[in-house]
Amino acid sequence: MALIDRIVSKALNKTVSPGDIVIVDIDAVYAQDGTAPLVIDAVEKELELKRKVAVERAFFFIDHSAPAPHVAAATVHKEMRRFAKEYGVRLFDVGYGISHQVVVEEGLVRPGMIVVGADSHTPTIGAIGVYATGVGSTDAAIAMMFGKLWLRVPETVKVMLCGSLARGVMSKDIALFILGEVKSDGMLGKAVEFRGEALKKLSIDSRMTLTNMCTEMSAESAIIPVDEVTRKWLTERGYNVFRDVEWDKEEGYVDELPVEVSKLEPLVAAPPDVDNVKSVNEVSSIEVDQVFIGSCTNGRLEDIEVAARILHNRRVKEGVRCIVAPASRKVYREALKRGYIDTLVEAGCVIAPPTCGPCVGAHMGLLASGEVAVATTNRNFPGRMGHRESKVYLASPAVAAASAIEGRIADPRKYLS
Amino acid sequence: MIVRGKCWKLGDNISTDHIISGKYKFEAIDNLNKMAVHVLEDVIPNFYKLVSKGDVIVAGKNFGKGSSREQAPRLLKLVGVGAIVAKSFAHIFYRNAINIGLPVVIAKVIPDVSETGDVIEVDVINGIVKNVTKGVEEKVAPYPKEILEILVSGGAIEYIKRWGGLLWSRSTE
């Protein structure tokens, strides 16, 4: 049995197989300011319920347009605060950070849990062994109010990561490489389970980038088993494993994809699609107007650290905006303590509050017609970060920082000796 | 539960943005009627006027990909679409469709043999899809009873309102 099958089997206390439709208790459920309005409508106007939520771990995040860039967002936020109070949903207000980052770092989700989020990148949290999937607002409303949902147990593809990453190559490059191979619908109807020796050297931060990008392959879920790295991370924070399954067995996959990570070089996904993957040197002549380092894909401490290392004693090129948005308040504070923020500000970066902001073209750095951005985010389709005629190249924070220095898409390896 | 209607043939990768462009998503969900005139507008102009109640969309792979906006299946149902038959569905769209009581059926053969205007019949309970015009019948995986109950009730919300809870909460309480 693949890991997700085992988590579901353990939760139900009976053996399940891929394709089975099951009804499970939802251990945690959340929505954000883009999807919460419909959750609220579903509960109040459609279900017409007026009682506390059934799930203890029910969360709202104000992260997409935070702080509110216009009155419409402010009104949504106000409604979320009211609903949260009345229904007993725990609210993470402006400034806390991006949902997927906060639930992991605050220990709100734990290995072995079954979690749904009204946000397509919910599989990100599978990096710590959670079975997580994205749902619509009606699902989120039902999960919150009744504590249960139906799920179809997905087939799992094992992605075997062999070798170890070279200097200047990050887990984002692994994800982009796989996307280039399997394409944007390569994992449709499936879950991805990462395995292999390369994981030993990948931190939780790096792993979350991997699971995050599986959404772009159309995967329903992504998961990384609890191993020594996870256990150490959990212990340091006083967190436990919620549902113990056999994390070590490798069996029950519909397919297997081996990836030799040692051979990878820095990559980018060129517009207009996430799977239009090229090596950084193939596109190094492309000039950039804006660099964005942040999002639930790459706004973590490790990402800010590598950007600070590259930009240390260097300058963002005249005419380029380099925006850095830590994924959460925790990440922000730690980056401040370690001096990364100071280094970045000195280099000419603009620091944004923890927010999705530019990733989804909501606020804080939209692109004008014809402008080009390098972003550490996960989507690059036309108009994602602003005008339909703007272009977004997806890359690792190392590539993003190097590009900020040169004003064109740049190989970070020369800055990391 | 049998859906019978005219076929609207679409290709692969019809996204939720094709179904209802993101520029209309700020309309409130109870304003669906306002949005309905835009449904599939860039793929089939005036679709909302041309479609008849019970018509069936027959599409290729990855139907409903992209954003998780729930307006997409709701609008298709609102304008009269009775079922969607496709080679595969994006996961969140598939869930959303079932939750609002719109049958979504995965079929291998029917999408290849069907053309717009053919008569399509979907037997939701027994898992049979027929192209009546072409005389082709395909057996598909039937829904588990839990999902069927949601579909025949007209969706999860309707189900809950009728029974005061979910099927599973009824059976365990």
Ligand code: SF4
């Ligand atoms: S950072 Fe971007 S991808 Fe992540 S949750 Fe926010 S909007 Fe979505």
